[in-house]
Amino acid sequence: xxxxxxxxxxxxxxxxxxxxxxxxxxxxxxxxxxxxxxxxxxxxxxxxxxxxxxxxxxxxxxxxxxxxxxxxxxxxxxxxxxxxxxxxxxxxxxxxxxxxxxxxxxxxxxx
Amino acid sequence: xxxxxxxxxxxxxxxxxxxxxxxxxxxxxxxxxxxxxxxxxxxxxxxxxxxxxxxxxxxxxxxxxxxxxxxxxxxxxxxxxxxxxxxxxxxxxxxxxxxxxxxxxxxxxxx
DNA sequence: GGAAATACCTTGACAGATGAGGTATATCAT
DNA sequence: ATGATATACCTCATCTGTCAAGGTATTTCC
Numbered sequence: 001x002x003x004x005x006x007x008x009x010x011x012x013x014x015x016x017x018x019x020x021x022x023x024x025x026x027x028x029x030x031x032x033x034x035x036x037x038x039x040x041x042x043x044x045x046x047x048x049x050x051x052x053x054x055x056x057x058x059x060x061x062x063x064x065x066x067x068x069x070x071x072x073x074x075x076x077x078x079x080x081x082x083x084x085x086x087x088x089x090x091x092x093x094x095x096x097x098x099x100x101x102x103x104x105x106x107x108x109x110x111x
Numbered sequence: 112x113x114x115x116x117x118x119x120x121x122x123x124x125x126x127x128x129x130x131x132x133x134x135x136x137x138x139x140x141x142x143x144x145x146x147x148x149x150x151x152x153x154x155x156x157x158x159x160x161x162x163x164x165x166x167x168x169x170x171x172x173x174x175x176x177x178x179x180x181x182x183x184x185x186x187x188x189x190x191x192x193x194x195x196x197x198x199x200x201x202x203x204x205x206x207x208x209x210x211x212x213x214x215x216x217x218x219x220x221x222x
Numbered sequence: 223g224g225a226a227a228t229a230c231c232t233t234g235a236c237a238g239a240t241g242a243g244g245t246a247t248a249t250c251a252t
Numbered sequence: 253a254t255g256a257t258a259t260a261c262c263t264c265a266t267c268t269g270t271c272a273a274g275g276t277a278t279t280t281c282c
Contacts, residue, residue, distance in 0.1 A: 006238080007209055009269060010117040011217070018217040028229055038212045045271050050231060052269090073229040073278045092217055098118050099210060101149045106122070106129040106203055117268080120238060139260055158240050161262060166238090184247050184260040 003042045012044065012052045014091035017061060017084050026067065026075040027053065053078060061087050114153045123155065123163045125202035128172060128195050137178065137186040138164065164189060172198050 008015075019030050019037075027049055035043035044052070056062045061084035067075040080088070119126075130141050130148075138160055146154035155163070167173045172195035178186040191199070 003205065003209055003212060006270070007121045007205065008213065009120050009238090011213060012269080015213075015216045026229080027231095034216060037215055039215075041208065041212050046230085047232085047271050047273090048269075051271090055269090075229065088217075094114065094118060095213065095217060097152065098114055101114060101152050102119065102122060102126075102206065104148055104150075105126045105145060105153075106199075106206060117239075120269090123238080137260080156240050157261085158242090158263085159238080162238075162240090184258095186260065 008042065011091075011095070012048065013056055013061070014088060014095065016049075016052055016056065016078075017080055017088040017091065020062060020078060020080040020084070021088065024077045024079045026077050028075070030078070056084070059087075060084075119153065122202075122206070123159060124167055124172070125199060125206065127160075127163055127167060127189075128191055128199040128202065131173060131189060131191040131195070132199065135188045135190045137188050139186070141189070167195070170198075171195075 015034060016030065019025065019033055022033075025033070027046075031044055031046075031049055053062070053064070057064060057078075060081060062078045062080055064076050064078050067077045126145060127141065130136065130144055133144075136144070138157075142155055142157075142160055164173070164175070168175060168189075171192060173189045173191055175187050175189050178188050
């Protein structure tokens with residue numbers, strides 16, 4: 001089963017931040033890791049990804065720099081900031097709460 | 112903690128369908144029940160609610176009829192259809208899957 | 223020389239959520 | 253009587269995130 005992307009709308013930023021907790025990385029790799037971690041069930045479209053990077057950077061949750069890795073296409077690396085770490089913590093808490101609430105709302109058995 | 116509504120975007124229809132499994136109901140009451148069930152952490156804005164009703168009815172997942180309850184403002188009742196029941200089952204399965212995937216994606220501990 | 227993989231980015235269109243506004247009825251306090 | 257509050261419905265313009273479609277550039281392999 002593959003998830004319709006709109007279901008995860010609003011979680012994009014948290015997913016990227018979580019991935020960056022494992023260390024600096026660049027767009028293509030971040031997306032590959034996320035797809036793999038999701039068991040192929042989900043992956044960002046490129047447009048979504050780069051939109052999110054821009055948003056996250058504008059909000060001060062990540063910073064970016066060009067890598068100088070020698071050969072290959074240039075890569076823009078992203079790093080999570082202190083503010084990003086705080087945001088991720090908040091996002092994780094909100095996710096925990098979301099699970100509780102939605103479980104109550106859609107898995108209801110009786111009244 | 113109250114959930115930012117965008118987090119639940121895409122689950123609106125499932126939440127309403129689940130509520131209608133308990134029996135026919137009308138907009139105002141559906142919303143009250145949902146808010147209560149969510150422990151006050153979440154409630155639909157009216158515009159969201161009626162947009163969803165229209166969408167659900169157009170998709171054949173619910174039907175509606177005017178109640179003739181005597182006094183008070185008129186009420187439009189909604190009933191879940193067979194197709195709606197199937198849809199809800201699918202939505203619940205997707206939610207189960209979503210939880211698995213997002214847990215893997217944002218609660219990661221190490222690589 | 224060209225196909226495929228890697229790697230980045232922008233733009234316009236679309237869909238769902240919602241703020242703001244509207245209508246109408248019943249009840250209750252002043 | 254009159255105004256406030258609660259119930260109950262609905263629409264429309266706007267905002268935001270997603271994404272299809274398009275683009276650029278480099279390296280590797282056949």
